[in-house]
Amino acid sequence: MKLALDAVLVATLLVLALFSLAARQARASAIGFMGFGLVLALVWVRLGAVDVALTEAAVGALTGLLLLGATSLATPAAQPSRPLRLALAGLCALVAGGLAFLVLEAPDPAPSLAAAAVEPLAALDLGNPVTAVLLAYRALDTLLETVVVVLALIGIWSLAPDADWRGAPMVPGADAPSPPLRLLARLLPPVGLVVAVHILWIGADAPGGKFQAATLIAAMGLLVLMAGLAPAPKLGNTRLRALVVGGPALFLALGLLGFLVPGSFLAWPEGLAKPVIVLIEVALTTSLAVLLALIVLGPGARRPRA
Amino acid sequence: MAASSPAGYLLVLALVVPVIGLLGMSVTALIGLRRVEFVAFPVLVAGLAVAGAIATTVAETGEALTYVVGGWAPPLGLALRADGVSAVMLAMAALVVALVALNARALFCADDATPDGRRAFAFWSLLMGLWSALNLVLVGEDLFNLFVALELLTFAAVPLVCLDGRAATLEAALRYLVFALIGSALYLLGTALLYGRYGTLDIGTLRELTQPDLATHAAVALMIGGLMAKAALFPLHIWLPPAHAGAPAPASAVLSALVVKAPFFLIVRLWFDVLPGPPSLPAAQVLAGLGAAAILICSVVALRQERLKLMIAYSTVAQIGYLFLMFRLTAEPGVPAWQTIGWTGGMLQLVSHAFAKAAMFLAAGMIAEALGHDRIAELAGAGRAAPVSVFAFGLAGLSLMGLPPSGGFVAKLLLLNAATLAGAWWIAAVISVGGLLAAAYVTRVLKRAMATPPAPLATRPVALSRELTALTLALVAVALGLVPLQPFELLAIGRP
Amino acid sequence: MSGPTLYGLAAALLVGLGLYGVLAQASPLRRVLAFNLMGAGVFLMFGVAARRGAAAGLPGDPVPQALVITGIVVAFAATALAVMLMRRLAQTRAEEAAAAASSAPAEHG
Amino acid sequence: MSALADLFTGAMVVAGLFFFLAGTAGLLRFPDTLSRLHALTKADTLGLGLIVLGLMAQAPGPLAALKLLAIWLIALLSGAIAGQLIARAARDGRG
Known part of the structure; x- marks a missing residue:
């Protein structure tokens, strides 16, 4: 019965993947991809990775939004020649076949760090091992990953025309928002914020955490902007910039404090691990929410003259 | 550990x-x-x-x-x-x-x-x-930590390409991004396979664990394939010339001198530290063969370029080819790779190319600023407008050609010796021909730059202090020629 | 066949499909979409390794799960950069074409 | 008691699925955007409501049951407004 459910999920996943690759219209393909993301989130639940499922559902929606917004850019371009496509198809089939063979030949019992990851949890006072991996054992990855996101935003800002780069980005639809959207943008954000804070707070002990919460807050912010309830912020604004770098800066500063107590970079003092981690998560959530929203909005732009 | x-x-x-x-x-x-x-x-x-x-x-x-x-x-x-x-x-x-x-x-x-x-x-x-x-x-x-590093590198490098905001450079940046992303995805795929097989991504731990089986070889092959696209190894180099030529000169200098070396360095790590047992000779031959093709084909293409920066970019692809010869030349039975002269030669090539290429791009940038263009055919008068830059360009060229006294000379001599010792005559021949081709494309530029212009040129003055930075880089590339001609102790420190 | 094996095979197919899409599609937007499909396949490979490594009372090995979370965010950033590059490229092309169209008659006339 | 709850859940979920099926059939069979939208939003909202009602019988506590209810309310709100937005887009010739 459970295997049947898995089989249905896998079949749906592959059909949606094929559809979004092969659909004629770019918009259909982007919508197909959003459906793919939702099914993928269910697959992650089936794989026992609820944290990943939440992240996939939240971030996948933003990715879908980006792709959907770019469908007008799909320019018809020349396909590679038929023999070349056949050769590429052969190569890709070889890769897929090889991977499938390796999946079937995987070692049994599988190697795992699960036991090693659980052992220090009590000392850290954390209940969710994924949070422990992200903010203790492999905190350097997480720190650098937030730097990656900051760098992506700077890269996107650098694409602006010279005169507009410190100005506000264009918000699609904000000039003539429809009344129902304005209603939604008034009703939903408070609920969304409560849910985000809940997800963030339980993240230390149960599935949830900063990425999921930040994506939710970013989505609420985008909704408010797209409904025209608030103007898009100017990208040169110092307070906005401070929000963007504040989280990573605090994370880095606390990491460097680790050199003094307890004596290692990105190590947390004994007994204080949980408060420090929660503090970092709150700061990172704020910064990531702003970052993700700004990334979706894009570089500064001039409003087209009416 | x-x-x-x-x-x-x-x-x-x-x-x-x-x-x-x-x-x-x-x-x-x-x-x-x-x-x-x-x-x-x-x-x-x-x-x-x-x-x-x-x-x-x-x-x-x-x-x-x-x-x-x-x-x-x-x-x-x-x-x-x-x-x-x-x-x-x-x-x-x-x-x-x-x-x-x-x-x-x-x-x-x-x-x-x-x-x-x-x-x-x-x-x-x-x-x-x-x-x-x-x-x-x-x-x-840690292989995943290194993945994050590679992504950080991509996100920093791609926007540098299109700082001027022209459609041509935006297109080059987009193509660069697509190649870099395919490379990262393949690298990450190999990482996933290695984790599934060994339950660790720490290179030091993997070194002890890896077995010569299909999963390991497939994983490392996928990772090296992805890194090859990022390192612009022939024939996966097509993104590099427009990207490196389109960036502002200082950005080009960093991209060509340093950024393409990062994926190469990771290939070296995978090859010598993750793969179990002695490296396989056929695989080394393939990498060296692609390197040789890069040297020959891209040097010829560089020779035919009309723009100075595009020529330098093609020269980068050719010089990267030399690095991949190293995999064949360090495969001496019974001798650890880092005690071979091929190892010293390859590493020296990497370092001296970095200085020489950075010098060359900066010099080209100064020349373009002085003349207002970088068309090779119309370079006459550059020698008078920006003499220090042209001199720096020439010095850096020595290293690319492999002429004494320069780091490139020692590097190529070591590689040549290693090729002779290994009996790989075709590699020795490629190194020699590659040197001649490099000499051809560098002297072509120098000859034009030293010529007297047909009519007095309206040139813009360039700051001497900025020209001196290019010259300093070129001098470092030359000074590397003083490295002793034998396995170099410093380069073997900390090898297992 | 067990659940994780099934998902592993799906991951292999997704990687193959995505790779083909990235290499063989002409439009940049579809390439980015295909890159995301391939990324999903790669992440699923980690997910399968995590599920197979379930131990110590956990439904899966938390280390690869955390790696996937990091990876998803990085892939989002990459998609965003690519989409913004495409958008800017389309704008700049239109501007340059307009500029060329307006200056061409002036030069020759 | 638990058998009764299971029976209730089963019945409600099956009924909910029926409405989903009907909505999807409408989405696929109806000729234009507005009637498709009509079929989809009406039937799916009711379908989801029935499923949520069925699942509330299985919830471990009143808090979890309330969370399920909240999910339905949010889906109700966003579904209604999304329906409006799509209908407007269709009316303005953008659908």
């Missing part, structure tokens, strides 16, 4: 110092500064000092530096490690970045609040991100 060395914290500083600069640049107004480059220069000085301290510590103790981040020992946690090769490359990266920054200061000096501030803000922030990413690639010990 070894515990942290007493001076291991230096490795953390090498990563963190540029990141502090990057974060500070976004909020210059908050910290009371009006210009982004005022943040950059203290950071550059600090970063140089850290790189210098790492190099001297490794050279003095004769042991690799290690650091266990957060006290969480691998395989659960992450380790950083700098052996002799890493230490040399950290110092190289710091020197190149610092000299390029001195050259770039005049180009990217706008006030943060003005419209022109966009280019300055983007250039300095991205340069900081790029430097941190490079340092992490050089000292990372």
